[in-house]
Amino acid sequence: MQLAVVGTGYVGLVAGAGFADFGNDVACVDVSAAKIEMLKRGEVPIYEPGLDVLIAKNTRDGRLRFSTDVAGAIRDAEIVFIAVGTPQADDGSADLSAVEAVGETIGKNLNNFKVIATKSTVPVGTADRLRQIIGANATQPFAVASNPEFLKEGDAVNDFMKPDRVIIGSDDPKAREILRHLYNPFVRASDRIQLMDARSAELTKYAANALLASRISFMNDLAVLAEKLGADIELVRKGVGADPRIGTKFLFAGPGFGGSCFPKDLSAILYTAGSVGHDLEIVRATERINARQKRLLASKVSAHFDGALKGKTIAVWGLAFKPQTDDIREAPALTLIDALLEAGATVQAHDPQAMPNVRAIYGSRILLSDGMYGAAEGADALVVVTEWHEYRRPDFHRLKRILSAPTLFDGRNIWEPDELRGMGFVYTGIGRK
Ligand SMILES: NC(=O)c1ccc[n+]([C@@H]2O[C@H](COP(=O)([O-])OP(=O)(O)OC[C@H]3O[C@@H](n4cnc5c(N)ncnc54)[C@H](O)[C@@H]3O)[C@@H](O)[C@H]2O)c1
Numbered sequence: 001m002q003l004a005v006v007g008t009g010y011v012g013l014v015a016g017a018g019f020a021d022f023g024n025d026v027a028c029v030d031v032s033a034a035k036i037e038m039l040k041r042g043e044v045p046i047y048e049p050g051l052d053v054l055i056a057k058n059t060r061d062g063r064l065r066f067s068t069d070v071a072g073a074i075r076d077a078e079i080v081f082i083a084v085g086t087p088q089a090d091d092g093s094a095d096l097s098a099v100e101a102v103g104e105t106i107g108k109n110l111n112n113f114k115v116i117a118t119k120s121t122v123p124v125g126t127a128d129r130l131r132q133i134i135g136a137n138a139t140q141p142f143a144v145a146s147n148p149e150f151l152k153e154g155d156a157v158n159d160f161m162k163p164d165r166v167i168i169g170s171d172d173p174k175a176r177e178i179l180r181h182l183y184n185p186f187v188r189a190s191d192r193i194q195l196m197d198a199r200s201a202e203l204t205k206y207a208a209n210a211l212l213a214s215r216i217s218f219m220n221d222l223a224v225l226a227e228k229l230g231a232d233i234e235l236v237r238k239g240v241g242a243d244p245r246i247g248t249k250f251l252f253a254g255p256g257f258g259g260s261c262f263p264k265d266l267s268a269i270l271y272t273a274g275s276v277g278h279d280l281e282i283v284r285a286t287e288r289i290n291a292r293q294k295r296l297l298a299s300k301v302s303a304h305f306d307g308a309l310k311g312k313t314i315a316v317w318g319l320a321f322k323p324q325t326d327d328i329r330e331a332p333a334l335t336l337i338d339a340l341l342e343a344g345a346t347v348q349a350h351d352p353q354a355m356p357n358v359r360a361i362y363g364s365r366i367l368l369s370d371g372m373y374g375a376a377e378g379a380d381a382l383v384v385v386t387e388w389h390e391y392r393r394p395d396f397h398r399l400k401r402i403l404s405a406p407t408l409f410d411g412r413n414i415w416e417p418d419e420l421r422g423m424g425f426v427y428t429g430i431g432r433k
């Protein structure tokens, strides 16, 4: 099939390359000329495991191309996927200006019947709004569908190629059939396609993210309680996770959730609920607990030094909001770094992928080290914020030698407190004894 994917970010690139890999002819388009130039040169603007190989293979085979000609790609396509950003607006709602701009371009370039599907996370009612915007200019019939994306960064290619479910929300039977046909090869082993109306599909996306985020906030809140009661949240996590009704995933206490999705999507669903006079109390608590949790590591470090951080050097391992990505949007490490700098500390940091993005924000205000041990050299304490593999079993003997004081803050509970205390470290985790 001929597809246009508008927006070549984390979602658009993975979706475009994934659709091409299943034999479709895909044009990935973006307003950012710089991104498109990079992609045309064979470079991938983001770090996402496996994506470079998928893009290279499909561009070489002629199924995937990149362009800034959004209108041209729309005219050539049978299905147009909208995968542009929907960031948080000042009032907390989802900013739909990019989605609406694409809608206008689609309306003006509708040369034959097309299905317009939103992959972007959009509030309930956006399909109706798009139908109006496109219809205002359209001279041809078209159908609108909600096709939310559930991939997670760091594992995006796998999530896209082997989806748990494909949600197709449309009131138009032709659109449902065309999208089902497109996705059938992705779910060959078992049919995981769910057909529904557009509003239910739009709400499903927010419901999934709100549920996942609320699990994390619940565990982070329990971690605070565990500390006060002398219990260990890691043992509690394993204990409750053994119940298959609860399950083991998304129960890790930590420095609070970040990323480009949970924070803005919680805010957007609260805004939507408010607009119809409903208060989603659990989501509101989830947000509040997360704001507190994101400040927790900084207050633990500050308390260790009796509030006197001026002149201290703090090493930070892990800057991306999670491992296997270079994405630092809403990353807890940034909240920590801001607090440390504000208190007069010097920050020495390391991340395997996110340092260029961090450098773009902080410039020379923090020291970025090419090596993880270089970042720890001479520091008064080391804080691990993101659980990259290489941080999980470091050479603690070497750390003891190079740190100026043997002080460790384990923001992800990846280390063994007893072992480290036995080696003479002062160890602080999240919700641990
Ligand atoms: N990142 C994720 O893990 C993820 C997962 C599922 C859903 N989503 C949702 O998908 C959407 C995109 O997220 P992302 O992380 O890929 O964003 P992103 O910021 O990485 O990419 C968005 C792209 O859209 C382009 N763009 C903006 N306006 C445009 C326009 N008018 N025409 C063409 N291109 C335009 C931007 O230049 C940018 O390259 C969001 O709604 C997000 O909530 C994201």
Ligand SMILES: O=c1ccn([C@@H]2O[C@H](COP(=O)(O)OP(=O)(O)O[C@H]3O[C@H](CO)[C@@H](O)[C@H](O)[C@H]3O)[C@@H](O)[C@H]2O)c(=O)[nH]1
Binding pocket: 121, 149, 150, 151, 152, 153, 154, 209, 212, 216, 249, 250, 251, 252, 253, 254, 255, 256, 257, 258, 259, 260, 261, 262, 265, 321, 322
């Ligand atoms: O037990 C856990 C699991 C995750 N996190 C944190 O939660 C955040 C989000 O992680 P994750 O969900 O793995 O990454 P995202 O790429 O943000 O993916 C989420 O957001 C996407 C965008 O909407 C959805 O498509 C995905 O299904 C959804 O998992 C990160 O800061 C993690 O460190 C925890 O603190 N504890």
